[in-house]
Amino acid sequence: MVVDVAYAKGPALRYLSHLELMRAFERAVRRAGVPVEHSQGFNPRPKITHASALAVGMSSEVERAWLVLSRPMAVAEVQRRLTGACPDGLQIIAVRQALTGTKPPYGQFDRAEYRIELPETQRVGPELEARIAELLARREISIMREKDGQARCVDIRPFVESLQATDCGLRLVLAFGEGGQAKPVEVLAALGLWSPGEPVPWIHRTALFAHRQRSKGSLRRR
């Protein structure tokens, strides 16, 4: 039996890294006594798959985890047990049964929506609107990324789906997939609202979208 768990990484735990969150989740599952199957080998691991990785500092209300159970348990019971075993900031939203034998459907997610809380001085106003309009009008947004000490230039424009000013800051939709991805802070940097070494505003993931009709290759890096 396989269950698909929808959960939230609340603001209280937003400074956990992905690895730390996965470990906290795994321990909650063990405390809950939800029977999870383990891999074989020298170091057996529980079969838990998370939909996506959230950066340190980011919270989310739309995370998902795929649990392969070693014996059946009613989903309501799984939810009740998990809820009682989770620390503040890790909230179980829903548990659904998935078809046994299928792989997690998380690969179909290809867009995420973010809420970015900007300092009051940067919020709504003609200045912010102008920056957004200018950014969206660009055909290319080149940013520098560092990997293994090597800096390289990447165009993140193809991944910026939409960007709007809201009461508290910004609403941003970013695409991701095999062609690459953009990080929310990179968009903030391109907007001139953040630069490396400055505190990062609170970024909260509000939605994951799947299966959008689109022409192949539209996400390819230029």
Next chain:
Amino acid sequence: MTPIPDELLSLVQKPARYIGREWNAIVKDPRGAALRWALCFPDIYDVGIAHLGLRVLYHILNQVEDVVCERVFLPWPDYRALLESTGSPLCSLENQLPLDTFDVVGFSLQYELSYPAVLEMLRLGGIAARARDRGERDPLVIAGGPCALNPEPLADFLDAVCLGDGEDVVLEITECVRQGRSAGAGRGELLRELARIEGLYVPGLYSVEYGADGRVRCIEPQSGVPPVVTRRFVRDLDAAAFPTRPIVPYVEAVHDRVAIEVSRGCTRGCRFCHAGMTYRPVRERTPDTIVRLARESIDATGYDEVSLLSLSTADYSQIEPLCDALLEEFDGQHVSLSLPSLRVDSFSVALCEKVSRVRKSGITLAPEAGTQRLRDVINKPVTDSHIEEAVRAAFAAGHQSVKAYFMIGLPTETEADLEGIIGVLEHIRRLADAMKVRRRGPVVNVSLATFVPKPHTPFQWEPMTPIEEARRRQRFVVNGASPKHFRVRWHDAEQGLVEAILARGDRRLGPVLQRVAGAGGGMEAWSEYFSLERWLAAMDAERLDPRLYAGEWPENATLPWDHLSTGVRREFLLGERRRSRQGVTTPDCRVDGCQGCGGFCENGR
């Protein structure tokens, strides 16, 4: 909420170190509390959160209804810089209370090089460094742990020091302070009351004089104060409190698992070993208690590993029935068992194999010295045939390599002993070849430590090998051990030298610690932040000679810790030192009867 604005946490590495809110953390309302205790660990979260003593005291103190006990760790330099730039104080994790708002601030002293971190935490927490500069409402700063058995370098900064096991003493301190506060006692009066608690040492009530030879001449207690303070110990370990709801950290800790202390103390009598001399007598928990504690802890934490802690786990009197019971208890539940601190023999390897049913762990052997002669000198009861049988058993069980710990710089060590280390390694390699061990990497991972003389041990008078000579000896072993078969790691002797100075230090090192903390920020335990020059410059500025501390001590010298007793008699330590010079070993009293150490044992002479 941390004391700094939430967004600023995005600027530090591993911000989850600072957020608290872990599973099983105890967050009480501090407003109604009669007494606030801060338990401080003078190293970063990742190290301190794994410390068992802290876990035990945290739970004992929080069990008292009107006591609030919270944790404080040394911040990494990036977070410290944020505290300073925002003008925020160092705070506890549970309720983010500034350190100076606590009634009692207790430090755990595990490692000499963390002493500057104590001063740094006091400074960041807004507490006056020197005990005598603290006012009536300032916290009482106390310390405990193994290094507290010679706390003299920190004497100026500590109001009181707990010698030995802390389980009972923390409650007695709580009661004493509570009563003193309600009776309106002044600070001086309270310190005198604290000095009446057995095992509690109040350094300010003793004065130290120094002789023309640069050493301590005498240690004088004020009137009415005990001339010798003797270590406390818990006689019935099985009945002692043990937390079964330990805090589960978000950040990966250095030891991230359930740890159950199966026994305390060791009487094997290795002459260099501080723990072996200072935790006597041996006390054990019963297998039933251990299985219950392990079960409750696993259920309450979600950990998947139980580690059995002791100074020598294979010496636990019922180790086989215990392992069987634990294997049965956790059968099919993906909970692995680990046994650190094993002996060098086939029994230990077999035990290790037996318990690694769920996850396989490596085999670690600690012969410490390369020749039988030197192992007799240090009283390490390991023979070449023990090593051979252990290694054979490990390879037969399918291991491709073993880990081996050696020390260089032990008393009487010669080049023959260094060649002996290489000989042991070559012997292990030949065994591996003969047994056709298939391997990709090195057959032995070797760790070379430098001997550091410790107080309260038979080697407390021995010299520390000078740095250049220690390096030469390390190079000798490294060059003699083929990198194709052996990977040798070593600890640089520079940190060892400072460890030796502080371990046998006196109160004149207080200002040295202040200088080092001020210049280096308290990260001396971290090799990338450690600077020997900083220490030597500070000692030079205080006109102190490192050689006086690190060299050989005369047997008739007054030791800076002569007024602090572990129970083990000075004559026993001296006798052991003499026997070491004659190459005479002393057996384990559990096997061969009382050896007369004086370590509080019921059967002792």
